Amino acid sequence: MNAEIIAIGSELLLGQIIDTNSASIAKSLAENGIELVHTTTVGDDLQRMKETINAAVHRSEIVITTGGLGPTEDDLTREAVAQVTQHPLTFQPHLMEQIEALFKRRGFQMAENNRKQAYIPEAAVPIENPKGTAPGFIVETSKGVILSIPGVPSEMEYLMGNTVIPFLRKRFNLQRQIIRYRVLRACGLGESGIGHQIKDLMKESKNPSVGTLASIGDIRIRITAKGDTSGEVSNLIQKMEREIRGRLGILIYGVDNETLHGNIATELERLDRTVSIIETFTGGIISQKLASTGIQSFVQGTVLSSETSQRAFLGLSPEEFNSLRDDPKRFVELLAKKSRNGLRSDLGLAMFARIAEEQKKGEYRVETYYSLSNSTGNENQEHSIGGELWTVRERAAIIALDFLRKYLLKMTQSA
Template identity: 40%
Template structure:
């Protein structure tokens, strides 16, 4: 079953707001076994909206639009859906009565332009909106369905869960689900991870995909099944294979974070950590302070403007541990020299020191996150023994 989302509103194309509706809808569609293949955004122009809907209907069975259902002149979704599906736009007196009742209930005066919201494509099914003024609707053409939802996230989410998803289950006799599990890998580049799990990426069910960001690689495992238990079983088999191939480079799954996992290991040993940072804007300290177990295991941190002459990351790590009375010290240093950026990390624990350094070829603004992840990964591995 192919699905498509069209986000409507010129403000999206102008960069004035970010479309958060489409990712939310995508996640909810997965829970009932529907696969999203396309998303798009179109401005407030009736002909272009209609063209987008026609294209979506030509390649998808489910088309969901968001936005353009308000009372103003530039809210054109009603007209565009009618135009795209070859239907007349009709005025619904019963729908107007519902809108009027909401205004009475809220103690507000309805303006004349709110009457526009009582128009809908002929033959459409109305989705009553108890949490807003914009009624939504469904047009079923036989081959595909067009579902138009408000652009206000709170209203859209309510109608999606309470009306749209149950309708789609009935309409398409959906019994299966799609369920994902994401493994997190640190200390290995995306190309290395790809070499290790490349055979898993060729599977059809579950599917396996990679996503790299700032020194962490996510492995997303997604299974289709008739039940949640079956999906979990399929995902678990692939997860087990991935962990066997990658070993301790896999530090967690789903909501696990590198700082959370590392601090949990520290807490299990009754140890604490202190940090010092140069050129990172305090990125590592901020993540440790906000993480679970941070209060008991993160002793404190400081930022310095530059590396002292003759000092290195190992020395900084030792000094941080001694200053804050912690068992472990971490140092993160980001230095720009001669048009190059170097990231170095120092670790001091139980009288032993280590240092790691690498050149950084990405955007300089990403270097602090890389440095923080390098430092956390070094400490995590030191605590594994």
């Protein structure tokens, strides 16, 4: 059973509003075992709308349009569907009564152009809309159906849940199928690197299916399974999760909506450890993420953006400071140690960076250094990161947090 979504409105193409409707409709379809094969956005141009709808009805059994059912001259979904299906628009008095009643309840005078909204293609089944002035409609095609619903998100969501999905289940005799997904979250390796390790699963596994989605420093691996029972679906997901965890190991830091800093906070409290942070390059990103968790284990974050502030923090003469900065590993070690000792925290985490070169205008290669001070000494890392400075800062902050996470993991394993 294939479905398509057509989001209608020039404002979508101009970037004036974001199309959240297609995502919401897609989720509803997936939850009911209906495979979405295309989503399309088309502007308020009658000819292009007709071409888009005509192509969709020849490809798919279910075509859902959203938007273009308002009262103005550029609301053309009714006309487009009528011409594609060769069913002329006809006036529906009972729909007109509902629209007039809604205006009266809300204390507004109905304009004459709202009369347009009571027209739907001949032989169409009306989708009555108690939430707004734009009724939808259902038209049968040679291959399946077209369902046209309003673009106002609250109205669309109401009609999807109360009319569209119940109609589709009955019309296509859909059996209730359970669809669930689980997201594994990973960092420490890019999307291409993680994709390489699980590429066979992504390519060959159909149920469950496996896909990835990347953002800065965070890779999400989605496992989606279908089945007739909850137990069947859970078993499919668990089996695939074990396989992926076996391949990626400690790269995986969490699941679903968990965050890297949230899980670090949980581990710090579980291990009864405190941490203080020194940032010279990331501008407080690391500290802000930990502070947002509200844990008492995060003692303090200190941002030392200038050389003056760094020298004052370390209590060094200009000569001593300049000599030390020539050795970034020793420099970041001293920052971490000073933070831990000065704030009496169990751990002191510091990061320092130097711009190595400008690769092209606005993009740089940055050498970043990290040190974690504990009661027995320091552990260090260094990474070379390239890109615009804001992305480098974000990635450096995630590297620092992941460094801390892996240290806490070692503590757990050795306990």
